[in-house]
Amino acid sequence: MYGLVNQAIKEMVVDGHGEAVWEKIRSEAGVVDVFVSMHQYPEDLTDKLVRAASAILHTNPSEILAGFGQYWVGFASRNYDYVLDMSGQDLLTFVKNLNNMHARIGLWMPDLKPPSFLVTDETPGTFKLQYRSSRGGYAPMVSGLLKGLGERFNTDVTIEHTRGIAQGLDYEEFIVCYATRTQSAMCR
Incomplete structure (x- = not known):
């Protein structure tokens, strides 16, 4: 890394x-x-x-990784806000653009091995997220990242890690429920 x-x-x-x-x-x-x-x-x-x-x-290491994921968003905002700004002005748009953002960053960091993200089953206020990485054990960091992004976009977020490698998949899957803090709808 x-x-x-x-x-x-x-x-x-x-x-x-x-x-x-x-x-x-x-x-x-x-x-x-x-x-x-x-x-x-x-x-x-x-x-x-x-x-x-x-x-x-x-x-436990999972809590360390989740805390780091949440911290990472603020760290990246302080140091690379211009890169983050290009990826979206709301949670869902930003998450959908993570792969594009990593591709741009890869131009500066030729040895970068970024994870990939795929949004599926999108409905108003929820989506599923598939996370793939060559590094095992970092799913808790993704939960933290999503919480940190919620803070960045003034959005309440709940995340459920539903299944993944342990169940024989080649990705980790999360259900994300979100609502901007100005909306009346709340995540379950």
Whole structure:
């Protein structure tokens, strides 16, 4: 993964728990303290950070990943808002444009291995989302991302991870219910 992902993990930990906790996590994971945003790091480095954070914060890895997904949206907004702005001005449009956004980012990051997203079964206020990735175990991050996008677009979001790899599929499936905070309709 590119260093900017690991940099965002560091920022999330420091923002939420302070430098001393980050130092414990970094030390436990056996990683350096400085990440170069556009440098490619081994895939397992991020996994080591998640496992170390889980152990030190006494939180399961799924919760760490979900929290990171939510944090990532704010991190990306602070650093790359112009890229996000090109992908849509509401939750559904943005999610439908994730693959296009990743294709544009791939021009800057030639080694990028982005996941893919497919919106299906769209009805007013709900849709199903299929998430495919060459990296296993990141479905909780997608739930966090969707929550973070809800915050970005002032939209209430509920997410249900319904099925996936564990059931023999080649993707993870989510049902997403959403309503802008100015609408009277609420998610179940």
